[in-house]
Structure formats: structure tokens, C-alpha cells
Amino acid sequence: MHVQEVVRVPFTRRAWAEAAYCLAGLVPALAGGVALTVLLALGAGLTLSLVLAVVGVLLLLAGLRLARALGGVHRGLAARLLGERTDAPPPLPPGEGLVGRLDARLRDGTGWRAAGYVLAKLPVGALGAYAVLWWITGLVNLTAPLRWAVFGQRPEAGSEAGSSEGMPVLTPVPFGGLDADTFAGTWLAVLIGVVTLLCAPWVTRLVVAGDRWLIRALLGPGRLADRVRDLEETRALAVDDSVALLRRVERDLHDGAQVRLVAVAMGLDMVRERLDDGRPLDVADVRRLVEGAHRNATEALTELRDLARGIHPPALDDGLADALATLAARSTVPVELAADVPVRPTPAIETIAYFCAAELLTNVIKHSGASRAMLGVTQRRDGLLLLQVTDDGRGGAVLGAGTGLSGLAQRVRTVDGRIVVRSPRGGPTTVTVELPPHA
Incomplete structure (x- = not known):
């Protein structure tokens, strides 16, 4: 990759969209993940007890419903900001009767996969927040000379008059604390900000790449549903292809070989009429009719051979x-x-x-x-x-x-x-x- 392209990356629409996705998904990732963890943990624990097992089951069902809802939120954010469009999973299975409905919802594979995504989104969301931090620190450091000119140095707490501490330089990684003690030193903060902004899109892209993989693996319809849909599509294609083949064969027979064979039959009828009418036989005329019938029969055989070759090549x-x-x-x-x-x-x-x-x-x-x-x-x-x-x-x-x-x-x-x-x-x-x- 050229240096010019590296410099241009922080200003691309994709980089800002990925940063916006990390920022927008932070609250549902952390709050939703914590809430789901509490529901599933309490539900699993209470189902082991005899007295509160029903409450535990209800909490598990509430957790699965929450997981589905949060999965929809994250799918929507990914589609809107990343262009990562994932087909919605199938709806909840109906079940028969109260026990059947409860059993169907507890066996809801889509809900459990969504729960897996929401739980995995907890650390991914934290990493997303860290990626956003790269953007924030980079942008703040770019304003260091302006902040120095407006606010100047800060008085050092508990120090004598005239004593002041330098302006802190923000970094997304622990450098041991850097300070700009002079106005010229603020340009070091600007340099660090530029480097941070050049690195920020790649940190964000790495986090988003992991999130994309989780969305495709856990928030989609699932492998079985994908396979069923693919089989339905390929079956429809096979049926359409066979129907198109039959129509082509019918059209070729009707417009080609059938016309030739009709001409053969008509020519032979004319020959028979010449032989049965009792008048002197015009050999040249009969030969012309027979040659025409032979030519049409030969062409019909050629067309039938070509048609058969199109169905199954010899x-x-x-x-x-x-x-x-x-x-x-x-x-x-x-x-x-x-x-x-x-x-x-x-x-x-x-x-x-x-x-x-x-x-x-x-x-x-x-x-x-x-x-x-x-x-x-x-x-x-x-x-x-x-x-x-x-x-x-x-x-x-x-x-x-x-x-x-x-x-x-x-x-x-x-x-x-x-x-x-x-x-x-x-x-x-x-x-x-x-x-x-x-x-």
C-alpha cells in the first residue's frame, strides 16, 4: 500500500462508518450484555432449585427474547453503518399447548446463538470503545497548540506562585505520561495525534472484522436454514431449467424436424397421386418430388441429431x-x-x-x-x-x-x-x- 493511501485512510467514509459503528454499538453491547448475563445466570441457577424452577425458566425465556431483540439491534446497526446485511433468522417456533410453547422457546437455536453473540459482544464492545479512544485522543492532541494559546499552562496543585505543570499529551497506550511544557512542545502532541489518527482506522477495522465474523456466524438464519434455502433455490433452478429444456425441444421439433417431416409426407402423397391417376407417368416430375422428399428427410434427421446432441452429446x-x-x-x-x-x-x-x-x-x-x-x-x-x-x-x-x-x-x-x-x-x-x- 502506498504512503498516500495510508494517509488518506482516516478520511475515508469506511473508516468513519466503522468508528461510528463501534461508538453506536457500545451501549447496547455493554448494557445488553450485562443484563443478559444476569438473566441467564439467575435463570440457570434458579432452575436447579425445586421451589423457584418456574421463575428460573421464565428468566431464561426472558433472556432469550432479550438476546433476539439485541441481535436485531446489532444487525440493524451493521446493515446501516457497515453495509453488512444479514438475513433475519426465522421466527420463534409456535409449539402446541403451554408446555409445547415453553419447550419450543427453550430449544430456540436462533435465540441461543443470539445470546452467544450478545455475550461475545461484551469484550468486542470493550475493544470497540478502545478503538474509538484512538480517534478521540488523536483528535484532541491535534488541538494542543490551540488549547495552549487559549488556556496556557495549568498551575501546579500545592505549588508556589508562578509554578505550573505542562499540558498533558494524551495517548491510547500507556507511555508513562507525557507533558508539553512549552508551546513548541505542543507540536509533539500534534505529531502523536497524527500518528494516532493514522493508526486508528486499522485498530477499528480489526475490531469490526471480528464483529462481522460473529454477526455472520451467530445472527444469521444458521447453517441449517441457509442449507434449506439453498436447496429450495437450487431445486427451483433445476425445475426451471428442465422446463426451459422441454420448451426448447418442443419448439425445435415444431419449427424444425416436424416441418421437414410434413414436407416429406406431402411429397410422398404427391408421388402416390402421380402413380394412381392413370395418366402417363412423368418420370422427371416424380424424380423431383422424390428428391425433395429425400432432401427434407435428410435435413430432418440432421436436425434431430443436433437436437439429441444438445440433450446428451454422443x-x-x-x-x-x-x-x-x-x-x-x-x-x-x-x-x-x-x-x-x-x-x-x-x-x-x-x-x-x-x-x-x-x-x-x-x-x-x-x-x-x-x-x-x-x-x-x-x-x-x-x-x-x-x-x-x-x-x-x-x-x-x-x-x-x-x-x-x-x-x-x-x-x-x-x-x-x-x-x-x-x-x-x-x-x-x-x-x-x-x-x-x-x-
């Missing part, structure tokens, strides 16, 4: 490596192939990998301006299939930019795979597709 019958070699050989941009797939994945994974490679090579030809490309497919020991396409083109490829990468990402997600795009301006571009061994 090249995959001999394995993914041979299919990718066919793709590389057909490319108008020279492609270097490296394939190492000792164990064949399932047909669904092979098909997705093939179509991903075809789409990525098409992007290289159409959009990259590359002079050469590399296509590689490897299989890790755990069975994970890694497909990688690299080109020496102009770069700048991003997901959702109209180059087909978004469609690939959706197709890959249906089998719990993922796609990673690295494409700086000026290139090179590397797209990596990770696929599990089976769908």
Missing part, C-alpha cells in the same frame, strides 16, 4: 476427456487440453462439465479476443471435479455481464457446485468450475 459416450478433446479440436481458437479424470463422474456431472466447457470456449471465441486458450479438467482425491478454462484475452469478464456466466453459475448450483471467475482488466481470464462427483 461424444460423452467415450468419457469426459474424449468429449473435451472433441470440443478443443473444433475450436477456432487454439486450445491446449490437459485432462486427468481417473474415475468417471456420474452422467449428470459429465454432461454439466461438458456444456460448461463448451459455453466457456464459446465465450473465449466471441468475447475475449484471445489468441490461445487452455482447457483443463482434473479430479481430486475426494472426487471433486475441477474444470478450468484460461485465455490470454482482454479480461474484464464478470458474472452477470451477459456472457453466459450467470447461466453456468445457475446450472452448476443445481448440483452444489460453484464457479469462480478471475478476470482482471487486460487479462488473463481464468474460470474455474467445481463439481461434486455425483449430483
Whole structure:
């Protein structure tokens, strides 16, 4: 990082937003954490007694409700000041009957994770206050010459007339106490203030980074809820993809092969009419009709073959490596192939990998301006299939930019795979597709 960038950091919006987040979250962090600690400690202690167990359970429930509320406050502050937007957790489970509702609320995983965050926020909030102290001391020290000019030196308590003590220089770390005894010495305080302000954003960022991790881990819907939502989304994508495929097949059959076959039937009907009408046979006319029917039948077979290849490429019958070699050989941009797939994945994974490679090579030809490309497919020991396409083109490829990468990402997600795009301006571009061994 350049010196100019380091100097500019304290004046960036991000630095001030992170400092404001530490300051705004201080009261709910400390007060809420202390209140929750008291509620949970009393509740846990009273539930062990026979007489006050009901009171203890009620205190625990109150603590969980408080934790959820405080979690919402911290989520809101993080979203407003940090741009850290976390999906709200699911609502409290209903339960049936009084005992069922109590049991459901005591088993509320979201509430307990929120309680864990609020308790962890106690030391993090204290660290946030310490980070804010860096900003305050730095700003106060910058005013040292002005304070000296306005207030001068302070009389030393219990000393003789004319005796005074220097102006204290504030620091966020214990330096043993520094004083500015002269006006020139106040500029040392200014220097310390500048250094403190240059360091303050990094101290704040370190605290905020830990807080971000806690928010993502404890205040979100949870791994199970995320997994359920992801499965619902990928199932919807798979259904939409299959419906789109069926519509495309129907459209291609209706507009292509079906029209050709109708023309074949009409041509053969005309030939039959020529043969049955009893008039002298015009061989040239019949030959023209038969040739037209033959041509339409041939074109219909070609279209059906292309349509079947779009559903399942015949090249995959001999394995993914041979299919990718066919793709590389057909490319108008020279492609270097490296394939190492000792164990064949399932047909669904092979098909997705093939179509991903075809789409990525098409992007290289159409959009990259590359002079050469590399296509590689490897299989890790755990069975994970890694497909990688690299080109020496102009770069700048991003997901959702109209180059087909978004469609690939959706197709890959249906089998719990993922796609990673690295494409700086000026290139090179590397797209990596990770696929599990089976769908």
C-alpha cells in the first residue's frame, strides 16, 4: 500500500462508518450484555432449585427474547453503518399447548446463538470503545497548540506562585505520561495525534472484522436454514431449467424436424397421386418430388441429431476427456487440453462439465479476443471435479455481464457446485468450475 493511501485512510467514509459503528454499538453491547448475563445466570441457577424452577425458566425465556431483540439491534446497526446485511433468522417456533410453547422457546437455536453473540459482544464492545479512544485522543492532541494559546499552562496543585505543570499529551497506550511544557512542545502532541489518527482506522477495522465474523456466524438464519434455502433455490433452478429444456425441444421439433417431416409426407402423397391417376407417368416430375422428399428427410434427421446432441452429446459416450478433446479440436481458437479424470463422474456431472466447457470456449471465441486458450479438467482425491478454462484475452469478464456466466453459475448450483471467475482488466481470464462427483 502506498504512503498516500495510508494517509488518506482516516478520511475515508469506511473508516468513519466503522468508528461510528463501534461508538453506536457500545451501549447496547455493554448494557445488553450485562443484563443478559444476569438473566441467564439467575435463570440457570434458579432452575436447579425445586421451589423457584418456574421463575428460573421464565428468566431464561426472558433472556432469550432479550438476546433476539439485541441481535436485531446489532444487525440493524451493521446493515446501516457497515453495509453488512444479514438475513433475519426465522421466527420463534409456535409449539402446541403451554408446555409445547415453553419447550419450543427453550430449544430456540436462533435465540441461543443470539445470546452467544450478545455475550461475545461484551469484550468486542470493550475493544470497540478502545478503538474509538484512538480517534478521540488523536483528535484532541491535534488541538494542543490551540488549547495552549487559549488556556496556557495549568498551575501546579500545592505549588508556589508562578509554578505550573505542562499540558498533558494524551495517548491510547500507556507511555508513562507525557507533558508539553512549552508551546513548541505542543507540536509533539500534534505529531502523536497524527500518528494516532493514522493508526486508528486499522485498530477499528480489526475490531469490526471480528464483529462481522460473529454477526455472520451467530445472527444469521444458521447453517441449517441457509442449507434449506439453498436447496429450495437450487431445486427451483433445476425445475426451471428442465422446463426451459422441454420448451426448447418442443419448439425445435415444431419449427424444425416436424416441418421437414410434413414436407416429406406431402411429397410422398404427391408421388402416390402421380402413380394412381392413370395418366402417363412423368418420370422427371416424380424424380423431383422424390428428391425433395429425400432432401427434407435428410435435413430432418440432421436436425434431430443436433437436437439429441444438445440433450446428451454422443461424444460423452467415450468419457469426459474424449468429449473435451472433441470440443478443443473444433475450436477456432487454439486450445491446449490437459485432462486427468481417473474415475468417471456420474452422467449428470459429465454432461454439466461438458456444456460448461463448451459455453466457456464459446465465450473465449466471441468475447475475449484471445489468441490461445487452455482447457483443463482434473479430479481430486475426494472426487471433486475441477474444470478450468484460461485465455490470454482482454479480461474484464464478470458474472452477470451477459456472457453466459450467470447461466453456468445457475446450472452448476443445481448440483452444489460453484464457479469462480478471475478476470482482471487486460487479462488473463481464468474460470474455474467445481463439481461434486455425483449430483
